[in-house]
Amino acid sequence: MTEPSTTHAIEVTINGKIYHREVEARQLLVHFIRDTLDLTGTHIGCDTGSCGACSVILNGKLVKSCMLLAPQADGAVIDTVEGLAADGELAPLQESFAAHHGLQCGYCTPGMLMSATYLLRENPTPTAEEVRRGIKGNLCRCTGYVNIVRSILAVAEANRARLTGTSAEGGQQ
Amino acid sequence: MTATATSTAGTRERTAPWSGQSVARKEDGRLVQGQGSFIDDLGMHGQGYAWFVRSPHAHARIVSVDPSRALAAEGVYAVLTGEEAKQMCEVPFFQIAPGAGARIEEWPLAVDKVRYQGDAVAVVLADTRDAARDAAELVDVDYEPLAVVVDGVAAADPGAVVLHEEAGTNVAWHGTYDYGDIDWALESADHVVRIDRLHFHRFSSTPLECNGATVNWDRGSGMVEVKSNLQMPMFAAMVIGPTLGVPINKFSFSSRDIGGAFGNKIAFYPQIAALALLSRKAGRPAKWTEYRTEHMMTSTHGNERTFLDIEVPVMGDGSILGVKVRAYDDVGAYLHYEPLGAVIWSQVVPGCYKMKHVRVDFTTTLTNKCPVSPNRGYSRMQHLWMLERIIDIVAHELGFDPVELRKRNYVQPEDYPYETPNGCVYDSGDLPRSLDIALGLAQVDFWRRRKQELGTGKGKRVGIGIGSTLDSGTNNFGQARIINPDLPFSGNGEAALAKLDLYGEVNINLGTTPQGQSHETTSAQVAADILNMSPEDVTVTVGFDQAHNSFVGFSGTYASQFAVTGLGAVMGATEKLRDQILEVGSFALEAPKEELELSSGTCMVRGDPSRSIPFIGIANLVYTNNAVLPPELRSTVDLNCRYVYVPPFAVPDAEHKTGNLTLTYASQIHVCVVEVDEETGATEIVSYAAVDDCGNRVNPRIVEGQVHGAAALGIGAALYETFDYDEEGQLEQPSFYEYHAGTALDIPDIQSGYLESPSPFTPNGAKGMGEGGGAPLHAVCAAIQDVLGKDDAVVSDSHNSSERVYELLHSADHHRARGVTVVSRPSADA
């Protein structure tokens, strides 16, 4: 009488909102996000963890949400592309992707933005080489990455200016 | 002609004219927020989820298909087998091919036989994706494996196993293209360079979003609604309509955002037809989202072409007189859009060069592999690659400098419009200057010095290669008659609808299906210039919808033509709308039309802003207040202006295989510098430049994005991406794990430069662009060749992984084994 349960009750916080759901044990996190919660900004481009279209930030770490089961996310705090813009204002990376034509079809863009967000959180002023390494897990078939790298570097440049500005001020205190 | 050679897009200005400026994209607001509507984001009420049952064998007889276990599984609505699907159909899919190819019977699902790994034998509908997948495994199919043919040349052998018995052969098409007098040229030339074999490999652009559709066969009305990411939806409608017995006006095709396509989303109509029948059987909508492995195995691959017995007559001064070759195009197991690849290449018979004598003996063969369909650079890039290989091999063998040899043979700026041996007309360009700009951007002088310093034996070698290519756009569908003279196709066109809506809103509907090409933005730029308003105030409806009636038979987004056909239609429709607005304004303002002008959404008397009427007033008069209008206005003005742009084509001469096959010829000159590790063959691109000339650029930054994208896909194909089959017809790269799509670490920074040679043949001087002509394949191969010594191997394949480069480096064989011979007339040496 000890059939393993095929469903699990989970609690997940996504973009600051708490969700309680009963999920199938085998459901992929990406399907939970897209199909169960209807947060369709997170995309699917492969079935081998190779493309990064499904990238989200889970408990502060960049993950491919197709590589986790939904029950594994129980208790997790997750950021998806839908949470990047705040109070009707696009995040600097979103602005920069638009300004530098860092997207064409836009299908890789949510995953790319999450990888870039994570990269800049870890390292606000990466070099071009570091940017390329930071997004190497995200495929884009449209842009050749050139303008994506430009988009991210432009935000890094702004960060650099801000940081040096801050430290100069700090120095004066 | 204006010339610029900058790598960054222009600054954003805020005044008209909008065309020519890098205006911000209208698409980006939703896409950067994850608010696009891609195919898996869409669905229909009451839908079930479809899962195809696919063959593990490359070639087998279907002994039986038993769905009973699947039908008994929980959540399963229906299972449709190949035989059942056939019974529900009226005729097999229409074939483009004449003769043997025309006899091929293809139905929505495989019947009697499977012909490639992944061929669909049944499809399941269930209440969830997982239930459908589980049930698909419960469909019991009995196969009797058959012999397999995976080689496109061997498939033509009379003894080869035949895929389609009703055709009786694997040769789907054969024809000879013969221009000028190649026999004379070969006899008269100072040198004849012979190349035994060149092979253009199989790959595909593999858009990041796979195919998908939700299809509903409505029982009550008989309407078949298809939400899909097809990039040429009405082509699919025309193919499957007769098969399903559905008239075109009972279809309702639509699409929204499409996650890349590159030609790969033209031909998945068999799946659409199967889903329609499944929906009809189950009485509910069928939603299908292809998964990556399914896409790699079954969606589509690019044409794989083998060139045999190439002979090239060359004069002592380096003038190349022509080429003679036998080409075999391996198109896989079914003819989807094929055998059009057997003629599309002839848009660019001499490539960028003035050669006049060309004979191509062309054979299209069927093999037990995934069917091919258009893939960025479709059919032309294979031919152009061969020509570029020829140029470099000739240079290498006869001791010419590849830059000088190209410049000597290029069509020259003063030659335009230039008629090719088969009657195509190259519209404009400046190839020598493009090449100079590209060499500069790639810093070739620096790299030549470095190559000299390094030489060989120091661990690293440097190689420099050029790819000269044409991106022919706006094709004349009449070329299909060269394949099959009975086909009632010719010309081309696109439709647009410009309207003022009830409150004066400006709206454009298009027949196109953009997948990243920014049609909303560029259409708004063009319309805004005509209406003298901001593009921000012009709405362009997202996606295609048959219900808008803004389509023609050729509608879609493919083959480098939007800037001509799409924007030509937008211009025509918006000009009509402007005239109607002025007519109503003339009545309202009691002033002659000639004295009126439009400005920011109002119609006013020129120089007298006090006498003006806003667009909402114009709309009011026509839509909701028309009793005040004079009768002649009422009957002629509706503020709904449809225009079809039709390019000026004639029907080609099918017998002689001549005619003007494309309206515009954008050019792309690429320069690639590689550094190769002598010990391992590891090949790295250290400098890369692309110079594009697509006439007037409507939005330079968008053009640059297309140049980057085409370059990256070509570089990926040249070094990393290949679809290989083993002897049993099993695909060796069925996912992105094995199929190495280029990453941000693989694709180098790309320096881009521009020339603008306006096309004299288009409404706006623009040329279609975006496909790119496969220039990176040419340039990378040339660079690798340049790494090799005089007597080393010849780069004869379009795909060169580091392993293959290693082999090339370490196979310094004697002359004969290289597959190249040169025969010179005695006098030529004197």
Ligand code: FES
């Ligand atoms: S969908 Fe997750 S890595 Fe591709």
Ligand code: FES
């Ligand atoms: S923008 Fe299309 S895949 Fe990146």
